[in-house]
Amino acid sequence: MEETRRERKKRQTxxxxxxxxxxxxxxxxxxxxxLAQITSAADVATKTFFNYFRSKDDVLFADVEQYYQATVEVISERTPDEGVSDVLLKTYDRVIARFAEGPISGDPELMEIYGRLVLTVPALQAKALLVQFDLQRRVAEALLTAFPDKLDPITAAAAVGSLFGAVQAAELTSREMFGDSEEEYLKSARRAIDVAMRGLRSL
Incomplete structure (x- = not known):
């Protein structure tokens, strides 16, 4: 659908x-x-900031809700012949598509800053872990609801954890080897997905 003027202005802000x-x-x-420095530099009111983010650290993690929503959408759209591994793979592809629409995708400088912040600032490291664990839990619960005859809580958690863990490990290794190259990150993540899928196909 074509973006309205109001939607475009909100996205740009x-x-x-x-x-x-x-x-x-x-x-x-x-x-x-x-926060005052951020809003001043962006020339917007503090109230405007809180229309988009709950806190300073939320600027780095606000898109996580979209990633969970991607799982809900994929589950609701699935066909009868699609299994757990199919849903997880489609969810990953949907998340990547959402990420590509975000403000830092395609900007090497912002990608580098994001990676450095999350890997070096203790408060953000802790926040990233909490955010990831919560996302994994919510995705596992959604899968368990969608596939009650195939999954139990432990299996659902393990399936989601194997996928998330594989991508995270590949991301860290990719950053060590290639820096903050988005292209290399996506290639590494896809390889991790392929490895994880070999085990998930059994579900």
Missing amino acids: RELLVTTAFRLFDEQGYEQTT
């Missing part, structure tokens, strides 16, 4: 807040950057 925050985090340090 959100992207402005994200890019402004990332650059301030990089220049000043995450802990040293305040």
